[in-house]
Each structure stands twice: as C-alpha cells, then as structure tokens.
Amino acid sequence: MFVKMKLAEIQDELTPRFEKVCLKGHGASSFIYGVNKGRAVEISEDNGGFWLEFWEKSDEEDAAPVREQTVESGERAIQEAMNWLA
Numbered sequence: 334m335f336v337k338m339k340l341a342e343i344q345d346e347l348t349p350r351f352e353k354v355c356l357k358g359h360g361a362s363s364f365i366y367g368v369n370k371g372r373a374v375e376i377s378e379d380n381g382g383f384w385l386e387f388w389e390k391s392d393e394e395d396a397a398p399v400r401e402q403t404v405e406s407g408e409r410a411i412q413e414a415m416n417w418l419a
Contacts, residue, residue, distance in 0.1 A: 338407025340365055343376060343383075346411050351418050369418040376410050379403055383410040387417050 340356060344365050348354040351369035358364050364377035371390035375398075376383055382405045386398040404410050 338410075340376065340378065343407050343411055343414075347414060347418075350415065367414060367418055372418055374414045374417050376414060381405075383407065385410060385413055 340363055344354055344356050347365070347367050351367050354365065354367040356363060357366050364375050367374045373388040375386045378384075382403055385402045385404065387400050387402070388396065388398050402413060404413060
C-alpha cells in the first residue's frame with residue numbers, strides 16, 4: 334500500500350543524519366533544504382510526487398543544480414537525498 338509522505342516527515346528522517354536540514358518557504362512553495370559536506374539538496378512536492386534539485390558547493394550565487402530528478406514517493410526522495418548528501 335502506498336502511503337503519501339509530507340515534507341515534514343521527510344525532514345524528520347533527514348535531520349539527524351546531516352549538518353543542516355530545514356523547511357523553507359510557505360504553503361505550496363514549501364521545500365526542504367538539506368546541506369552536508371559541501372553538497373545541498375532541495376526537495377519540493379510536485380504533482381503527487383517530489384522534485385529534487387542537487388547542488389555542489391559553489392561561490393556562484395546563481396549556480397545551476399548539478400542535476401534534477403522527479404520521484405514518486407517520499408521514501409525514494411529520502412533515499413536519493415541520502416545518497417547525494419552522504
């Protein structure tokens with residue numbers, strides 16, 4: 334059975350594992366921002382799934398993400414974020 338996760342639940346899973354994990358934005362514009370060892374990830378809800386953006390540490394303020402990905406479940410979003418930030 335598929336159980337829909339919310340951003341706050343994903344945040345709870347990631348927080349104890351990494352340097353910084355926080356919920357930013359408001360309402361439909363909310364997203365999770367996580368940082369660890371010079372890498373960052375942003376996770377937002379996207380049409381029933383989750384949109385992830387992966388970042389490398391950069392001095393450029395307008396740096397583009399290294400890659401972007403859409404996943405169907407919160408569990409998969411957690412797994413992808415953990416793989417990137419570890």
